[in-house]
Amino acid sequence: MNFLRKQLDKIKPNFDKGGKFEKYAPVYFAFDTFMFVPNHTTKRGAHVRDGNDLKRLMYVVVLALLPALFFGMWNIGYQHYTQLPNPTDDPNFVFPFMDVFMFGALKVIPMVIISYVVGLGIEFIFAIIRGHEVNEGYLVTGMLIPLIMPIDLPLWMLALSVIFSVIIGKEVFGGTGMNIMNPALIARAFAFFSYAPFMSGDKVWVADASTIDGVSGETILGTLASNNTPSYSVMEMFMGYIPGSIGETSVLMILIGAALLLYTGVASWRVMASGVLGAVVMGLLFNAWGANALMNFPWWQHLLVGGFAFGIVFMATDPVTAAQTNVGKWIYGFFIGFFAIMIRVFNGAYPEGIMMAILLMNVFAPTIDHYVVESNIKRRNKRLEKNLKAA
Amino acid sequence: MSKDIRIKKGLDIKLKGKAEKVVSVASRSKVFAINPSDFQGVIPKLTIKLGDKIKAGEPIFFSKKMENIKFASPVSGEIIEINRGAKRKILDIKIAADATDSYKDFGIKNPTELSSEEVKAHLLASGCWPFIKQRPYDVIANPTDQPKAIFISSFSSAPLATDDAFALENEQKEFQTGIDALKKLTTGKVHLSIDGSTNSFFKDTKGVEIHNVFGKHPAGNVGVQIHFVNPINRGEKVWVINPQDVAIIGRLFLQGKFDSTRTIALVGSEVKKPQYFKTILGADVSNLISENVPNANVRVISGNVLTGTNISKNKFLGFYDNLISVIPEGNHYTFLGWHPFIGNNKLSINRAFFSWLTPNKEYNLDTNLNGEERAFVVTGEMEKVMPMDIYPMQLLKATMANDIEKMENLGIYEVAPEDFALVEFVSTSKIEAQEIIRRGLDLMVEEVG
Numbered sequence: 050m051n052f053l054r055k056q057l058d059k060i061k062p063n064f065d066k067g068g069k070f071e072k073y074a075p076v077y078f079a080f081d082t083f084m085f086v087p088n089h090t091t092k093r094g095a096h097v098r099d100g101n102d103l104k105r106l107m108y109v110v111v112l113a114l115l116p117a118l119f120f121g122m123w124n125i126g127y128q129h130y131t132q133l134p135n136p137t138d139d140p141n142f143v144f145p146f147m148d149v150f151m152f153g154a155l156k157v158i159p160m161v162i163i164s165y166v167v168g169l170g171i172e173f174i175f176a177i178i179r180g181h182e183v184n185e186g187y188l189v190t191g192m193l194i195p196l197i198m199p200i201d202l203p204l205w206m207l208a209l210s211v212i213f214s215v216i217i218g219k220e221v222f223g224g225t226g227m228n229i230m231n232p233a234l235i236a237r238a239f240a241f242f243s244y245a246p247f248m249s250g251d252k253v254w255v256a257d258a259s260t261i262d263g264v265s266g267e268t269i270l271g272t273l274a275s276n277n278t279p280s281y282s283v284m285e286m287f288m289g290y291i292p293g294s295i296g297e298t299s300v301l302m303i304l305i306g307a308a309l310l311l312y313t314g315v316a317s318w319r320v321m322a323s324g325v326l327g328a329v330v331m332g333l334l335f336n337a338w339g340a341n342a343l344m345n346f347p348w349w350q351h352l353l354v355g356g357f358a359f360g361i362v363f364m365a366t367d368p369v370t371a372a373q374t375n376v377g378k379w380i381y382g383f384f385i386g387f388f389a390i391m392i393r394v395f396n397g398a399y400p401e402g403i404m405m406a407i408l409l410m411n412v413f414a415p416t417i418d419h420y421v422v423e424s425n426i427k428r429r430n431k432r433l434e435k436n437l438k439a440a
Numbered sequence: 441m442s443k444d445i446r447i448k449k450g451l452d453i454k455l456k457g458k459a460e461k462v463v464s465v466a467s468r469s470k471v472f473a474i475n476p477s478d479f480q481g482v483i484p485k486l487t488i489k490l491g492d493k494i495k496a497g498e499p500i501f502f503s504k505k506m507e508n509i510k511f512a513s514p515v516s517g518e519i520i521e522i523n524r525g526a527k528r529k530i531l532d533i534k535i536a537a538d539a540t541d542s543y544k545d546f547g548i549k550n551p552t553e554l555s556s557e558e559v560k561a562h563l564l565a566s567g568c569w570p571f572i573k574q575r576p577y578d579v580i581a582n583p584t585d586q587p588k589a590i591f592i593s594s595f596s597s598a599p600l601a602t603d604d605a606f607a608l609e610n611e612q613k614e615f616q617t618g619i620d621a622l623k624k625l626t627t628g629k630v631h632l633s634i635d636g637s638t639n640s641f642f643k644d645t646k647g648v649e650i651h652n653v654f655g656k657h658p659a660g661n662v663g664v665q666i667h668f669v670n671p672i673n674r675g676e677k678v679w680v681i682n683p684q685d686v687a688i689i690g691r692l693f694l695q696g697k698f699d700s701t702r703t704i705a706l707v708g709s710e711v712k713k714p715q716y717f718k719t720i721l722g723a724d725v726s727n728l729i730s731e732n733v734p735n736a737n738v739r740v741i742s743g744n745v746l747t748g749t750n751i752s753k754n755k756f757l758g759f760y761d762n763l764i765s766v767i768p769e770g771n772h773y774t775f776l777g778w779h780p781f782i783g784n785n786k787l788s789i790n791r792a793f794f795s796w797l798t799p800n801k802e803y804n805l806d807t808n809l810n811g812e813e814r815a816f817v818v819t820g821e822m823e824k825v826m827p828m829d830i831y832p833m834q835l836l837k838a839t840m841a842n843d844i845e846k847m848e849n850l851g852i853y854e855v856a857p858e859d860f861a862l863v864e865f866v867s868t869s870k871i872e873a874q875e876i877i878r879r880g881l882d883l884m885v886e887e888v889g
Contacts, residue, residue, distance in 0.1 A: 054773060082812060086777030090770050090807040094857075094874040095746045095864045096739060097453070097599075097767065100786030100793055102811025103868055104778035106818065109792050112780065184814055226815025226869075313780070313791045317820060373819040373833060422834055426849040433673040 057081055075176035079183040107185040109315045113306035114192050114363065118157070120302040121295040125153030125200050128292050129256040153200075156256055157295055160195035163204050167211045168194070175220050184225035186232075186369075187215070193233035193363060196296025197356065197404075198240065199253040206244050210236040230411040231370045234404050241404070254292035268293050269354045270393060270401055276342045286353040297359040300352075307362040316366035319375060320382035324361040327386025328352060335394055343394045351390055360403035361386065365410075372414040374421040381417055385410045444636065445668045447655030449827040451789060451862055453599040455745065455767075456802045459705035459714040461606055466717040468537065469724040472515050474500055475532045478749075478759040479570060480579045480878075481885060484511070484530050492519045497544035497566055497698030500533055509580060512567020514700045514722045516542045532754070535722075543697035551621035551693050559624040563689065566698050570759070571685035572625075575663060575678045577881045578856035587679040589628035589670055592619075594642040594683050595635040595653075597660030598744035598861075600707040600714075602762045604683040605640030607703035607716065612641050614690030621689055622681065623647050633665045642683075658827065663859045667828045672853045684762050704757065708745075708766035709804040710738045719757060725764055726755040733766050739807050741765040746861035747874070770808025778811070786810065789824065789866050814869040822873075825862035828854060832863050836873055839880035844887055847880055857881070 057080075063069045064077040081087065082104070091098060126149035135142055168191045169183075176183045194211060218235035219228040241248045251267035269279040269291060281291050289299025297303075310316035332348025339345045352358065365371065365385050372381035385406045392402025476484045484501035487510075488494060494517070499510035513535055521534035546566045551559055560583055563569045574581040581587070594604060608615055623630050629649045634642045636652035643650060651669060658664050662680045672678055681689075684702050691699045700721045707714045710733050717728065729740055741748035742758040745765050749758055757764065776782070780792040787795050787803045795801070822832040830851040838846035857874040864873035 054775075085773040085775055086808070086810065087812060088771045088773050089809040089812060090739075091809055094872050095861050096741055096748065096750070096765075096807050097455075097745045097805040097865065098808075098810050098870065099790070099866045099868070100788040100795075100810045101790040101866075101868050102778055102870070103814045103817060104811065105780055105792055106790070106868055108778060109780050182812065186817070224815065226817050315790075315792070368819045369817055371819070374831065375820065375823065378820075418834075422831055422850070425829065425831060425851075428829065429673075429849065429851060432671065436673050436676075 053084060057084070072177060075181065075183055076173055079173070079176070082182075104185045104188075106315055107188040109309065109313050110189045110363070111192055113309040113315075114189075114196065114296070116302035116305045117196060117296040117299060117359065118161075118192070120289060120299045121196060122153035122157045123150045124289055124298055125156055125256055125295060126150055127153075127290065128254070129153075132255060152256070156200055157195065159204060160198065160202075160207055160295075161192065163207050164194045164211055165191040167208045168215050171212060171215045171220070175224065179224075181224075186219070186225035190214070190219075190232045190236075194236045197233060197237050197294050197359065197364075199248060199294055200256045201253050202240065202244075202247050206240055206247060209243075210240040213239040226369055228369060229415075230408050231364050231367050234364060234408050234411075237404055238408060254294075268401075270343075273343045273346055278342065283350065283353065286350065291354070294356060294359075297356040300358045303358045303362050310362065310366070316362070317368070317371065317378050317382075319378040320366045320371055320385075321361055323379045323382030324365055324386040324389075325352065327383035327388075328357060328361075328390050329386070330383075331387045331390035335390065351393070355393065355401045356403045357386075357389055360389070360407055364403075365407050370411040370414065372417045372421075374418050377414070377417040377421045380421075381410050381414050384413075445633070445651055445653045445655075445659070445665060447653065447659040447664065447827045449824060450597075450656035450658055451825045451866070452597070452656045453746070453787065453805075453865070454800065454802045455599045455707075456709040456804045457707050457711050457714045457766075458600055458802075459602070459707045459716055461603070461716065463607075463703060463716040463718060466719040466723070466725075466728050468539075469719070469727065470537060471520070471724045472513075472517070472535045472537055472720065472722040473532045473724065473754070473756040474511060474513070474535075474722050475754075475756065475758070476501070476511075476530050479503075479511070480577075481505075481882065482509075482580065486522070486530070486533075488519050488533075490519055490522055493517070494519065494535070495544040496541045496700075497546065499567060500535075501530075503580070506580075506582060508564050508583060509569050510564065510567050511570055512698050514698075514720050532756070543699070546692060546696045546698070548696045549693050551617060551624060554621075554624065556624045559621050562692070563621070566692050568685075568689050568692055568698065571688065572622075572679050572681050575666060575680055575856065576672055576853035577885050578858075578878075579881075579885065581677075581679045585677050587626045587628065587677045590622050590626050590630045590679045590681070591662050591666050591669070592622075592630070592632050592648075592681055592683060592686060593653075593660055593662040593665055594632055594640070595638075595660045596744070597635075597657035598746055599657075600705070600763070600765060601660070601744055602703075602705040602716075604762070605635075605638070605642055607684060607705075607762065608687055609641070611687045611690070612644075614687040614694060615642075615683065616645060616690070617693050618686035618688070618690035619645060619647055621693055622686065625679070631665070631669055633662075633669075635660070655827075658825075658859060658862060661856075661859055663854065663856045664827055667854055674848060674853060676853075682760060682762070685760075702757070702762050704762050704764060706732060706764045706766070708741075710735055710766040710768055721757055721759055721761075723757045724755060725751075725757055728764070729755055729766065735768070737769045737771070738766050739769050741767070745805070746865060747858045768804070768806040770806030770810075772808065774808075789821065790868070809870055811868075811870055813871070816869055816871065818868045821866050821868060822863045825866055826859075828859070830854065832860065832873075836860075836863075836871065836876050839876050839883075842880075842883060844884065847884065848888075852877075852880055852884060 214236035218232040335344040388406035389403040483504040517537040523531040632648040633651040860873040
């Protein structure tokens with residue numbers, strides 16, 4: 050690696066102050082710090098620092114997303130092929146695993162590439178304009194965006210959604226750490242409201258469903274919303290052999306990711322736990338009411354279908370847009386779960402509620418924190434008053 | 441009546457290079473320096489000229505704002521350098537020391553027989569006053585104030601900290617006399633907190649309220665102890681002082697001279713044989729370093745690795761310090777060093793490292809920042825190491841925004857920069873928390889006073 054280091058050091062003067070490419074310094078430094086943790090030493094304050102940094106943290110989240118990504122690739126192929134007529138006479142014929150996986154991979158990988166190239170491109174442009182370094186936040190957002198999209202979304206729509214989310218969702222607020230709402234969900238919401246036919250209905254969840262006759266590519270929530278009974282078993286829901294957005298279907302893979310996030314402490318267990326709790330409470334209430342198929346859908350199965358698990362594990366826990374106090378996190382998570390199920394059941398037009406629930410609570414998170422912090426302030430002021438009286 | 445304090449939140453940073461409990465007398469330094477930047481907010485007015493000969497205890501400068509606060513020479517000798525920086529700001533004053541010190545005689549006095557005003561005048565005249573600091577703001581105490589209490593933390597929980605109970609083993613009488621003098625300065629109590637897990641002579645101190653403190657760093661921080669015993673409200677003042685400086689005050693009363701001898705620990709992974717040395721504040725420690733530290737690419741810190749001052753260039757012991765830490769400089773690149781689960785020689789509270797599996801391992805940490813400064817992203821990590829009932833991130837943000845009312849509400853009066861050292865250590869985004877708090881306190885001094 051000394052060779053790479055030497056090459057980097059050799060071209061570095063061009064990017065330093067007064068160098069030929071001074072303006073493009075953020076590009077050079079982004080690459081440099083990606084390859085090497087820099088030789089920066091502590092200048093002020095504590096002379097030693099914790100080994101952790103933002104890059105490592107973001108990378109943990111990306112690692113946690115990989116099971117869902119790979120499973121998604123396979124499931125895209127699986128959903129596609131199982132809709133096709135059997136090409137052989139063998140009634141036990143199964144499409145070869147690699148065929149299935151490669152079909153999905155060839156559909157998903159371009160989406161991931163588009164998401165990263167477009168998103169990071171904008172991040173670099175903003176870094177150059179503002180003259181700051183490229184923050185690592187988009188490493189996660191760039192992976193999340195394709196995973197919450199339907200497979201047949203045209204790439205240009207994906208690119209537009211990414212552009213919208215990075216600029217309007219993040220950069221206008223000041224970039225990583227300053228945004229109010231989860232940028233990946235902003236991308237999805239943008240696509241959802243701008244290109245509704247590509248984002249909902251029963252033809253978008255299975256690759257090429259609209260061009261193949263006889264495909265029943267409806268999601269479970271879609272089926273329920275039209276008051277029918279879904280034809281999938283609980284095991285299929287848990288394993289994720291069901292139609293849906295690329296990364297959201299397999300609860301098992303999401304749980305593997307969740308385990309990594311919780312083990313490393315990168316995601317808040319408070320948000321996850323309270324989110325599930327909120328959904329359970331709402332689910333039980335609806336079960337007791339039981340006016341239609343969605344309300345009668347068992348509360349615990351609500352946790353397995355749709356984007357609930359993915360949203361709670363990977364999106365509600367985004368530390369920037371979640372509540373920041375520990376008490377606040379409980380309240381914030383609870384209402385996400387609560388509203389997610391409520392929107393599912395009450396709003397037939399949007400059979401999935403987790404996106405709206407998270408975006409809504411993103412907006413309220415600072416308010417929740419405000420009241421939590423206010424109680425600390427009140428304690429302090431009470432102490433002061435008591436002392437003044439005593440004096 | 442003693443009250444136990446148990447600190448649950450925090451972090452003990454265990455480093456290599458703990459001092460062995462052996463005291464040597466460091467060879468006498470030829471040069472001593474007083475560095476006005478050790479005294480937050482003090483603008484020095486010199487009382488000496490280049491070439492003047494002075495005795496130990498004679499003033500070198502006083503504070504422009506509070507003229508009766510004098511800063512004395514730790515040794516007798518000749519003023520050989522007055523270094524000035526931009527705007528003629530005084531950087532340091534160097535004194536070439538005589539072979540043996542001659543002291544200015546302040547007279548032997550018994551503090552219990554003196555009035556409060558007499559004790560004050562004695563401390564001010566002798567250059568002992570600057571040892572007494574005030575909370576809020578972490579600045580030198582204003583002699584015209586009436587503090588509601590005086591707090592002394594008899595131990596430090598910081599990494600590789602000096603054991604003051606060991607350093608003062610043979611000076612119990614001086615310590616007690618210092619306490620007797622301090623008692624005259626407040627109508628409230630003098631609180632002495634001691635490390636509950638050890639048994640030291642401090643527990644026999646008379647005339648103080650003793651608190652047994654248990655738990656992780658920052659349990660030894662006096663600010664944390666104040667928070668749990670008698671928190672500072674708006675408008676209140678509390679004074680604090682380090683135990684070795686209490687003994688210096690004791691010597692003043694018992695011997696009539698300003699004898700600022702300190703027992704310091706020379707520690708850190710770069711020190712061949714970490715141990716204790718007797719020296720004097722302001723001493724040039726470059727000989728001590730060159731005799732004990734074989735490597736050159738090191739950082740020499742006056743104080744501990746969390747809050748100390750970098751003295752790699754100008755190796756003089758700071759006015760308030762009883763510790764010299766020497767650790768490797770971290771000016772190296774690490775290929776893909778951000779990769780999770782790799783590089784486990786580093787300490788982290790994050791489990792993307794395996795350091796949590798070896799809680800008792802002593803680490804050899806260098807000064808690498810282990811990343812770059814970023815915006816606030818991670819939440820909840822600062823709270824893990826902040827034992828006070830304070831929201832650290834919210835207070836930092838309010839301070840960065842200069843929102844005075846919010847800073848007051850969130851507890852700025854209760855904190856000193858050192859209380860945010862761990863917050864700074866754990867911050868994933870490498871937020872300079874101590875610097876932010878220091879600027880906030882300076883703003884409060886200016887706006888609120």
